[in-house]
Amino acid sequence: MSGSSPTPASPSSTPPSLWAATAPSAPPTRTLAGETRADLAVIGAGVTGLSTALHAAEAGLTVTVVEAEEAGFGGSGRNNGQVIPTLAKPDPSDLVAKWGEAGERLARMVGESAALVFDLIDRHAIACEAVQHGWLQPAHRPSRLTVSQKRHREWTARGLDCRLVDRAETAALTGSDYWAGGLLCPTGGHVTPLALTRGLARAAQKAGATVYTASPVTGIDRRGSDWRVATPGGAVTARAVVIATSAYGQGVWPTLERSIVPVRNFQMSTQPLPPEVLAKVIPADVAISDTHGDLYFFRKTADGRLVSGCTLTSRTSDPTEAKARVIARILEVFPQAGRQTIDYCWHGQLDFTPDFHPRFYSLEPGIFAAIGYNGRGLALGVAVGRELARAAAGTPFSQLALPDGGKPRPLPFHGLITGVAPLMMHWWRHKDGRD
Numbered sequence: 001m002s003g004s005s006p007t008p009a010s011p012s013s014t015p016p017s018l019w020a021a022t023a024p025s026a027p028p029t030r031t032l033a034g035e036t037r038a039d040l041a042v043i044g045a046g047v048t049g050l051s052t053a054l055h056a057a058e059a060g061l062t063v064t065v066v067e068a069e070e071a072g073f074g075g076s077g078r079n080n081g082q083v084i085p086t087l088a089k090p091d092p093s094d095l096v097a098k099w100g101e102a103g104e105r106l107a108r109m110v111g112e113s114a115a116l117v118f119d120l121i122d123r124h125a126i127a128c129e130a131v132q133h134g135w136l137q138p139a140h141r142p143s144r145l146t147v148s149q150k151r152h153r154e155w156t157a158r159g160l161d162c163r164l165v166d167r168a169e170t171a172a173l174t175g176s177d178y179w180a181g182g183l184l185c186p187t188g189g190h191v192t193p194l195a196l197t198r199g200l201a202r203a204a205q206k207a208g209a210t211v212y213t214a215s216p217v218t219g220i221d222r223r224g225s226d227w228r229v230a231t232p233g234g235a236v237t238a239r240a241v242v243i244a245t246s247a248y249g250q251g252v253w254p255t256l257e258r259s260i261v262p263v264r265n266f267q268m269s270t271q272p273l274p275p276e277v278l279a280k281v282i283p284a285d286v287a288i289s290d291t292h293g294d295l296y297f298f299r300k301t302a303d304g305r306l307v308s309g310c311t312l313t314s315r316t317s318d319p320t321e322a323k324a325r326v327i328a329r330i331l332e333v334f335p336q337a338g339r340q341t342i343d344y345c346w347h348g349q350l351d352f353t354p355d356f357h358p359r360f361y362s363l364e365p366g367i368f369a370a371i372g373y374n375g376r377g378l379a380l381g382v383a384v385g386r387e388l389a390r391a392a393a394g395t396p397f398s399q400l401a402l403p404d405g406g407k408p409r410p411l412p413f414h415g416l417i418t419g420v421a422p423l424m425m426h427w428w429r430h431k432d433g434r435d
């Protein structure tokens, strides 16, 4: 193998956030320089790419990860940290209707995904403030309890440990009488997502993978039966390639990047709540994302903050409106917390698909990709990574828990759709108030 530049890559590209301020530092990495070889080249160091790298390295493959910025630069380092063993909208019956038997396998994989995350955290001693007290999806109107009941029926049939909770138990878990009841999944919970991502990078390195950062991939070309993944300073030639760039892909595989709609989502944290208030806000320390289309979501942190967020109806990156909206929401749901001050505010890009189904591709012989997690990619990405590692090791795509999406279809008028997508939030808010 040739090598790499002698100086570690600068970690300065991570945007400011509560997570950036509190997570353990990233493991040392270098910028790719010169030509190198591996069995597997992974593009993107988020949870999908790093879980792929970890599992492939543990299976005995030589693995090189190539990241444009640094580990956790994308959604994996910016998200709310909710570890959720379901998808955003599709339930198992939807997966089976669309993908047949592979949809059944995907449903089981999703149902096991939260347990897999906490198992990996234990196994690799990842310090990420992991709390496995469950994930709760409360119903914001009594009529939405039908959503909870359907999900309960379908996911328990696929082995997911979850149960219905009534209004009183929901109030006891959350410290709020805002919700009408809901669905509780005990294997879920919350983590500091940037810390988890950096921990996965460290675990992948320990297992033998090489992680290059500040090394943006500029092209993938065939080299006989291998692929050459090029960056400005060097290239990696590998038998298999996994593309795990989610909503942050730029120029790696254009049809893939134009098959999703990137949507900005704001995240923010309060100051630490006073102890007497903290005890009354989410006393069970569950992660909460409710049934609103304009999602209400909350979780606490180890130092007693509430972390929430929202999506706006415009593409602005100005946080003023988002902060006002979230402060009002906290007052509405947790009046005992009073009017909160926001300490940290940041944003990230979600990767939406028109039908809310994630997509998995075998783009060319040996090139695999996953995208379209629709805001539910933390546990999903880790589980998908384990499957993609199997693909890289030679398991036929048809035997994975990932339905074959065929070839990615770029959305027509992609630029226009991306521009107007936030307006959909008006529709969700309208629906939220009606049914």
Ligand SMILES: Cc1cc2nc3c(=O)[nH]c(=O)nc-3n(C[C@H](O)[C@H](O)[C@H](O)COP(=O)(O)OP(=O)(O)OC[C@H]3O[C@@H](n4cnc5c(N)ncnc54)[C@H](O)[C@@H]3O)c2cc1C
Residues within 6 Å of the ligand: 043, 044, 045, 046, 047, 048, 049, 066, 067, 068, 069, 070, 071, 072, 073, 074, 075, 076, 077, 078, 079, 080, 081, 082, 083, 084, 215, 216, 217, 218, 244, 245, 246, 247, 248, 249, 250, 251, 252, 265, 266, 267, 347, 348, 349, 350, 373, 374, 375, 376, 377, 378, 379, 380, 381
């Ligand atoms: C604000 C926000 C809140 C969310 N909250 C939750 C939540 O609470 N729970 C949940 O389950 N999901 C949540 N999600 C979704 C979840 O974070 C993502 O689905 C998941 O992190 C995607 O992981 P990934 O590894 O596939 O991609 P990413 O983490 O986005 O990583 C992609 C990486 O690819 C790199 N890259 C791009 N182009 C190149 C290139 N040319 N060369 C090399 N590297 C490249 C990027 O720099 C980036 O690091 C949230 C997402 C956002 C944005």
